[in-house]
Every structure is written in structure tokens, then in C-alpha cells.
Amino acid sequence: MKKLDQEWINQLPLKNVQSLSPVSGGDINDSYQVKTPDHVYFMKVQPGRGKQFFDHEVEGIHLLSQAANVPTVVSSGEINGDGFLILDWIDVGSGNQYDLGKMVANVHKVHNDQFGLDHNFDAGKIPKNNHWQDTWQKFYVEQRIDPLVKIAAKKGRWNDSRDQHYQVMRQQIIDYYTKHPVTPSLLHGDLWSGNAIFTSKHEPMLIDPDVYFGDREYDLGVTTVFGGFDRDFYRGYNDTYPIEPGFKNRVGWYQFYYALVHVVLFGETFGPLLDGILSSFN
Numbered sequence: 001m002k003k004l005d006q007e008w009i010n011q012l013p014l015k016n017v018q019s020l021s022p023v024s025g026g027d028i029n030d031s032y033q034v035k036t037p038d039h040v041y042f043m044k045v046q047p048g049r050g051k052q053f054f055d056h057e058v059e060g061i062h063l064l065s066q067a068a069n070v071p072t073v074v075s076s077g078e079i080n081g082d083g084f085l086i087l088d089w090i091d092v093g094s095g096n097q098y099d100l101g102k103m104v105a106n107v108h109k110v111h112n113d114q115f116g117l118d119h120n121f122d123a124g125k126i127p128k129n130n131h132w133q134d135t136w137q138k139f140y141v142e143q144r145i146d147p148l149v150k151i152a153a154k155k156g157r158w159n160d161s162r163d164q165h166y167q168v169m170r171q172q173i174i175d176y177y178t179k180h181p182v183t184p185s186l187l188h189g190d191l192w193s194g195n196a197i198f199t200s201k202h203e204p205m206l207i208d209p210d211v212y213f214g215d216r217e218y219d220l221g222v223t224t225v226f227g228g229f230d231r232d233f234y235r236g237y238n239d240t241y242p243i244e245p246g247f248k249n250r251v252g253w254y255q256f257y258y259a260l261v262h263v264v265l266f267g268e269t270f271g272p273l274l275d276g277i278l279s280s281f282n
Contacts, residue, residue, distance in 0.1 A: 193228025
């Protein structure tokens with residue numbers, strides 16, 4: 001974590017900062033609680049990445065706010081080359097997963113006529129090509145899973161066995177969606193349980209988005225990789241926006257991507273998870 005000196009802190013768009021304390025906030029950013037005499041904030045800093053690093057998250061919060069409870073953006077910008085994002089502090093509590101499922105379903109009801117987004121996200125460890133596409137299979141195969149496999153291979157985290165199963169899965173995706181087109185939905189893009197929280201007022205909230213328009217089953221697939229979502233979540237979702245029949249046969253296509261992201265970022269600790277998913281494609 002980068003040490004923020006007083007000269008850096010003085011450039012923040014906040015008056016009378018009384019304290020700045022490191023807090024846990026994931027593996028990507030340096031995170032802090034910032035206190036002023038009359039308010040508490042949550043701040044994320046990305047050393048050396050500039051303002052553009054958080055532009056995508058700010059837009060994602062804005063897009064999700066059409067249908068979901070999201071953090072309040074106070075400010076974002078750049079200080080000495082470091083990107084920062086300031087949000088209102090959120091006191092975390094507990095809540096009803098049925099309500100969370102309904103909220104995610106309502107996000108997925110925000111539709112578009114193409115798959116992708118109006119900008120790429122190139123500032124992260126895994127660049128995202130969001131160029132607009134007319135079909136899901138073209139977007140997902142050519143702009144998500146193929147590029148990720150190439151990154152894994154470059155890092156030495158790919159092999160012939162994985163590739164054999166991957167090629168079978170890849171063709172399944174192309175064949176299925178050629179015959180079963182889907183409507184592009186607004187996706188959270190990183191919907192693991194740590195990014196779906198409850199406030200102290202017991203309201204569900206979505207945080208840390210990586211949005212684009214895609215098949216809503218991608219978000220649902222991610223929810224199944226590490227758990228944290230119970231039956232009430234899926235019941236709330238299904239009561240609001242019914243899941244298409246046969247989802248269990250397709251969920252591995254999306255579990256694969258999320259597992260491979262973890263292999264690429266964190267290494268072969270997640271290799272057994274990835275291989276377990278791939279083994280179902282023969």
C-alpha cells in the first residue's frame with residue numbers, strides 16, 4: 001500500500017481531513033476510511049494509474065443506479081499520477097437475499113440493442129475489449145474468453161488438456177447462441193458475494209461494478225463460483241425475471257471465465273477449480 005503523505009492528502013477535494021486510515025478493500029486498490037469533522041468517506045486509490053482507472057467504475061455505478069441501490073460517488077480524480085475515487089462510507093449490515101435477487105433481476109431488465117459498452121477498459125490487469133457486437137456468441141468468445149486464454153497461455157497457466165476441453169466448450173457456446181439469441185442486459189460484471197452487500201438499514205447494495213451489456217446468465221454464473229448466494233436470492237431473481245430453462249447446462253460457460261480470471265491473477269491455487277469446470281466439457 002502506498003504511503004499517502006500530507007502533501008498528497010491536502011490535494012483531496014475534501015476540507016479539513018481529520019484522519020485517513022487503511023481498510024480492507026479487495027486485491028485491486030488501496031482503500032481508506034477518510035474522516036472530516038462532519039462526514040465519513042470511503043476512498044480507493046490506484047497508484048500510478050491516473051484518473052481513467054476509476055472512470056469505468058463511476059460510469060458503472062451510474063448505470064446500475066437505474067435499477068439498484070449503489071454507493072454515492074463524491075468525487076474522482078488524480079493526484080500526482082494516482083487515481084482516486086471517493087464514495088460515501090457504507091455501514092454494512094444484514095438483509096434479505098430475496099430482495100437482493102429482485103434487485104439484480106431488475107438490473108438485468110435494463111436492456112440494450114447490442115452487446116458491449118461505449119468504451120473499453122484497458123487500465124486493469126485484464127484489459128476488457130467492449131466493442132459493440134450484434135451477437136452474444138461473438139462478443140463472449142472473441143472479446144472475453146479467447147483473449148483471456150491467450151493471457152493464461154502467456155503466463156504459462158494453460159496446457160493441452162485445458163485447451164482440448166476449452167475448444168469443446170467454445171464450440172458449444174457458438175452453436176447454442178446461434179440458435180438461441182438473447183437480449184443484451186446490463187450486467188454488474190463481477191457479481192461475487194463480496195460485491196453484493198447489505199447496508200446497516202438492511203438494504204441490498206451492489207458495489208465495485210465492471211459493467212457491460214451481455215447475457216444475464218453471465219452474472220448468474222459468477223454467483224455460483226464461490227457461493228454466498230442462497231436459495232432466497234435465486235427465488236427473488238426468478239420471481240422478478242424468470243431464468244430460462246436449461247441454465248444448469250450453460251452455467252459452466254460462465255463459471256469457466258471467472259475461474260480462469262482467478263488463475264490468471266492469482267496462479268494455480270485456482271487451477272483445480274478451473275480444471276473441475278473444464279472437465280465437464282468432453
